[in-house]
Amino acid sequence: MPEELIAKNWPFVKGDYTVIDPESRISVVTLASDMAPLPNTCMMGSCKTENLGIEKIISNSISNSNIRYILVCGQESRGHLSGNTLLAIHENGIDDRGRIIGSDGAIPFIENIPVDAINRFRQQIELIDHRGLVDTEKIQSIIDEYSSMGGPYPEPPMIIESTKKKKQRIVREITGGDMMVSPGIMMDSASGIIFAEN
Numbered sequence: 632m633p634e635e636l637i638a639k640n641w642p643f644v645k646g647d648y649t650v651i652d653p654e655s656r657i658s659v660v661t662l663a664s665d666m667a668p669l670p671n672t673c674m675m676g677s678c679k680t681e682n683l684g685i686e687k688i689i690s691n692s693i694s695n696s697n698i699r700y701i702l703v704c705g706q707e708s709r710g711h712l713s714g715n716t717l718l719a720i721h722e723n724g725i726d727d728r729g730r731i732i733g734s735d736g737a738i739p740f741i742e743n744i745p746v747d748a749i750n751r752f753r754q755q756i757e758l759i760d761h762r763g764l765v766d767t768e769k770i771q772s773i774i775d776e777y778s779s780m781g782g783p784y785p786e787p788p789m790i791i792e793s794t795k796k797k798k799q800r801i802v803r804e805i806t807g808g809d810m811m812v813s814p815g816i817m818m819d820s821a822s823g824i825i826f827a828e829n
Contacts, residue, residue: 704764
């Protein structure tokens with residue numbers, strides 16, 4: 632596996648997918664359909680959400696320069712419309728609020744990846760739209776056609792540093808047990824902490 636084409640510790644983002652051949656030119660997104668992994672594809676899995684699911688696809692695709700195509704197949708995710716949204720972000724990008732332009736999904740917002748990563752995805756990847764296709768023989772024939780087509784993307788893998796907001800841990804100070812819960816067990820009503828009396 633040439634390191635200059637595939638980032639170390641790739642794929643970075645966990646998800647509902649299987650890695651098959653990291654050097655293949657094509658990955659498969661099965662939307663809301665669950666399918667067994669097929670040979671000759673780089674990675675294959677579902678994408679049921681129009682926000683985090685799309686972010687995972689972008690992050691894992693641009694960190695492997697071998698990936699040039701993504702086959703979008705399977706049944707569309709109701710309400711979320713992850714297939715529609717994936718095609719919309721590829722075609723239009725996002726607006727200044729992070730909303731995916733042209734998506735009909737319920738919450739099509741990108742919050743954890745930068746615009747330059749989205750631009751790289753749009754340049755590196757060509758989407759093959761076969762939404763609704765669930766016939767694995769037809770899917771396999773598309774995979775076989777594209778798995779070694781062309782060369783890798785001419786730039787090194789792009790690694791996105793996680794920008795997920797960490798939840799702040801709230802530290803509450805016990806001011807004193809002012810409510811008895813049961814014998815020997817007190818509660819500090821100001822903090823909501825229950826503790827054993829010394």
